Amino acid sequence: MALMQPSYGIQSMLKDGHRIFSGLEEAVLKNVDACKQLSQITRTSLGPNGMNKMVINHLDKLFVTNDAGTIIGELEVQHPAAKLLVLASKAQQEEIGDGANLVVTFAGEILQGAEELIRIGLHPSEIVGGYTKASQKALEIIEQLAEPGSETMDCRNKEQVVLRMKAAVASKQYGQEDFLCPLIAEACIQVCPRNPENFNVDNVRVAKLLGGGLRDSCVVRGMVLKVEPLGTVKSATKAKIAVFGGGVDTSATETKGTVLIHSAEQLENYAKGEEAKIEELIKSVAESGAKVIVSGGAVGEMAQHFCDRYGLMVIKIISKFELRRFCRTTGSVSLVKLSRPRFDELGYVDNITSEEIGGARVVVVRNESGGNSISTLVIRGSTDSVLDDVERAVDDGVNCYKAMCKDSRTVPGAGATEIELAKQLNDIASKETGLDQYAIRKFAQSFEVVPRTLAENAGLNSTDVISALYAAHAGGNPKIGVDIEQGLSAPVETRDLLVTKYWAIKLASRAATTVLKIDQIIMAKPAGGPKKNPGADGGDED
Numbered sequence: 001m002a003l004m005q006p007s008y009g010i011q012s013m014l015k016d017g018h019r020i021f022s023g024l025e026e027a028v029l030k031n032v033d034a035c036k037q038l039s040q041i042t043r044t045s046l047g048p049n050g051m052n053k054m055v056i057n058h059l060d061k062l063f064v065t066n067d068a069g070t071i072i073g074e075l076e077v078q079h080p081a082a083k084l085l086v087l088a089s090k091a092q093q094e095e096i097g098d099g100a101n102l103v104v105t106f107a108g109e110i111l112q113g114a115e116e117l118i119r120i121g122l123h124p125s126e127i128v129g130g131y132t133k134a135s136q137k138a139l140e141i142i143e144q145l146a147e148p149g150s151e152t153m154d155c156r157n158k159e160q161v162v163l164r165m166k167a168a169v170a171s172k173q174y175g176q177e178d179f180l181c182p183l184i185a186e187a188c189i190q191v192c193p194r195n196p197e198n199f200n201v202d203n204v205r206v207a208k209l210l211g212g213g214l215r216d217s218c219v220v221r222g223m224v225l226k227v228e229p230l231g232t233v234k235s236a237t238k239a240k241i242a243v244f245g246g247g248v249d250t251s252a253t254e255t256k257g258t259v260l261i262h263s264a265e266q267l268e269n270y271a272k273g274e275e276a277k278i279e280e281l282i283k284s285v286a287e288s289g290a291k292v293i294v295s296g297g298a299v300g301e302m303a304q305h306f307c308d309r310y311g312l313m314v315i316k317i318i319s320k321f322e323l324r325r326f327c328r329t330t331g332s333v334s335l336v337k338l339s340r341p342r343f344d345e346l347g348y349v350d351n352i353t354s355e356e357i358g359g360a361r362v363v364v365v366r367n368e369s370g371g372n373s374i375s376t377l378v379i380r381g382s383t384d385s386v387l388d389d390v391e392r393a394v395d396d397g398v399n400c401y402k403a404m405c406k407d408s409r410t411v412p413g414a415g416a417t418e419i420e421l422a423k424q425l426n427d428i429a430s431k432e433t434g435l436d437q438y439a440i441r442k443f444a445q446s447f448e449v450v451p452r453t454l455a456e457n458a459g460l461n462s463t464d465v466i467s468a469l470y471a472a473h474a475g476g477n478p479k480i481g482v483d484i485e486q487g488l489s490a491p492v493e494t495r496d497l498l499v500t501k502y503w504a505i506k507l508a509s510r511a512a513t514t515v516l517k518i519d520q521i522i523m524a525k526p527a528g529g530p531k532k533n534p535g536a537d538g539g540d541e542d
Contacts, residue, residue, distance in 0.1 A: 028124055031081035031515050032111045038082045039108020041075075042068045046101050046450070048174035049457040049484060064385045067172060067392045068101030069093045081515050088511035092503055097201070097399020098168045099500040102450070107508040109449040113442030114516055122438060124516045130439020131516075134425055135509035138443070139502060141424050145417055145478065146409040146498050153408035155196040160408075161185040161401060167413045167494045168400045172393035176214060180390070183377060184397035187219045190375040196405035202325070204398045205376040208387040209360050212380035217390075222366035223329050224376040225317060228354060229363060231304050233313040235353035239291035240346040243327055245334040247297025248307075248314070275302060282306040284340035292352055296323045296334065303338075313352065315363055329367060329374045403499050413494035414481030415451030417501060419469045422447040443509075451482050458484035 044051045045066035055063040057074045065071065068089065077086050085107050089100040114127050153160050162181040169184065170177040184204075191203040207224040261267050282303060285293060292313045299307075299316055307314050317323045327334050332347025351366040357378055367374075377394055381387040411417040425444035429437045448466055455465040465482055472480035481494075 027519055028118065028516065029115060031079075031518055032115045034079040034082040035085050035111050035512075035515055036108050036115075038072075038077065038085055039104050039111075042071060042101050042104045043108070043449070043453055044457065045071065046105055046171075047454040047457050047484075048170045049454075049459075050101075050171065051457065062385070063388070065389050065392060067389075067396075068104060070392060072100065072104065081518065084511050084514055088507040092507050095503050096403050096497075096500050098396045098403075098497075099504040101171075102501075102504040103508045103511070105449055105453065106446060106504065107512045109446040110443055110509065110512045111515060113446055114439075114512070117438055117442060122435060124519070126435045127439045127442075128513045128516050130436040131443055131509060131513050133436055134428075134440040134443035135505060137425060137428055137440075138421050138447075138505050138509075141421055142411065142417065142498060142501055142505070145411050145420060147411065147495070151407075151409050153404065155192055155199075155401075155405050155408075156189050158182065158185050158189065161189065161404070163495055164404050164408065164410055164497055165397050165400045167496050168396045168500075169393050170494070172396055173390060176390075176393075179215065180217075180393060181397065183217060183219055184394055185401070187375040187377050188398060188401040190219070190221055192405075199402050199405045201398050201402050203374050204394075205325075205374055206391050206394055207362070207376050207378045208384075208391060209357055209362075209378060209380055210382075210384070210387070211359055214379070214381060214386075214390060216380040218378050220364055220366075220376045220378055222351075222364055222376065223326065223374050224357075224378055225315065225322070225326075225363040225365065226360065227315060227317065227363055228361045230299055230314040230316060231308045231312075233308065233311060235351075236291045236313050236349075237351050238348075239313070239352060240289045240348055241292045241294060241330050241332050241352075242285050242288065242290040242341045242346060243294045243296070243323070243330075243332045243334045244336075244338055245296040245320075245323065246336050246338070247299065248293060248295045248303045248338055249298050249300035278302050279306050281338050281340075282310055282312070285338075286310040286312055288340050288343070288346065290341065290346055292349070294323070294326060294332075296320065315352075325374070326365070329365065400497060400500075403497055407497070407499045409498040410495040411498050411501060412479045412481060413496040414483070415454050415469065416473075416479055416481035417496065418447040418450040419466075419473050419481075420478045423470065423473050454482045454484060458482075460484070 041053070045053060045068055050066040052064050052066050053071050055065075055071055055074045057063070058076065063070055063074055072086050072089055077083055085104050088107065089103045092103045093100045110131065114124070114131070117127050118124065153164075155161070162185050165181050165185060166177050169180050173180060187204045188199070192199055205223065207220075207226060209226075278300070283306070290312070292315065293307060295314065295316045296318070297316075299314055304314060317326060323334060326332075327347065330347030330349050333341075333345040335341060335345060349365050349367055351364075353364055355362055355364050379387055379390050379394070381390060412420075422444045425440060425447070429440040429444060432440060451469055452462040452466055455462040460482075469480060469482070
């Protein structure tokens, strides 16, 4: 029998099967490389001319999009350091709803700069110190770059809203922003509460209907349900609504049991009794004042017959989320059991009607007054993939509206702000005396990634564009950006929200410095038994 070899050092402390990576080569540079690989995936999707990615997730669902939030969410990143960038982009998505690509691209770029500094001999802690100082300076500078007068905005002024929304929508649907932005702005303004800071993104819904073109899209003040009313009653006005989450059927009213029937007469009496019971229940609902019944489950044939007899409109909503949204819109309470609803459990709508939009029958629920109203963007398109991509653009636009309700300040877009930040940070770096100056200069150069990528994605010579931008900004014109249509640098019309850039810089620099501070990776032995050999046919190896 072989003697057990004694283990020394860290091996004696941890369980068998662990792995340790330490030092610059094994830990820091490997982490930086993983983050660079992730940022290269999203980088080519930055800006209006960003390329699409085709992602097929673990459920075999196909995504064709240039939306970084969707791409990163579906990639299932395994590397722990790259996951930090994913978490930063998700934080940006939740905080602002736009700019996820900027976070990952910028973080990848400053980590690449850090790698170059490490290779020439700087210690990661010196780089982290310089990066922290540079990011604080950048956040101070960007506050000063806010355009005068942009802080006062009327959230119900369509022109001002469209101006701030255009950049976000154009990055997803370039060429369609002039049509989409006014629609999104109209939908948002319709449901904007008295205090705009309380704007709820969930109040703007999207209904995707196949067929037609994007230009056939429209805004409906109310909720659009992709269902048809059951029965003969197809519309109701100024109607009270009863919602039954458990369905409208006899099985919902009776307890389970066994009935022994001996003769035809008994069978007839049993059927009549059941019929009388369901009629009594439907009649009690009608007497409560309700004109519309909404069911979250099955609607029985007999129940449907009596609903038609008492002139009740019946709608079936299978989705629990949609049912909850419907209850919030109409102010109704979802009842578990089919019974007479109390007055305070009934909802109300101004108008509920069945309409045809592009060959599809839908139910439109309209509530003209009240802060709980919902507006719906009905999007038309040729394929599901196109509809999904337009929906992401709408989502970005709505999130932009929410952000501008809290902070409406704008900065010049099209890479102008980034070049101005790079120029001013370079000036700060040249005044520094310690090793921080190298890190600050690299941080400043990292901002060039935005105008460079915009130029590359538009097929322009990025070196010429960057040098022209620096020359213009050195001449004291901070509003010069990349004109992707003319192929040169020019004063830009597009405006980006300051708050989007602010959070992107903050989250990206924090994620990057966290990655640089890691000098050891200790991985425990994975849980579970030995892994099955993929080539085995299910039998024992012996």
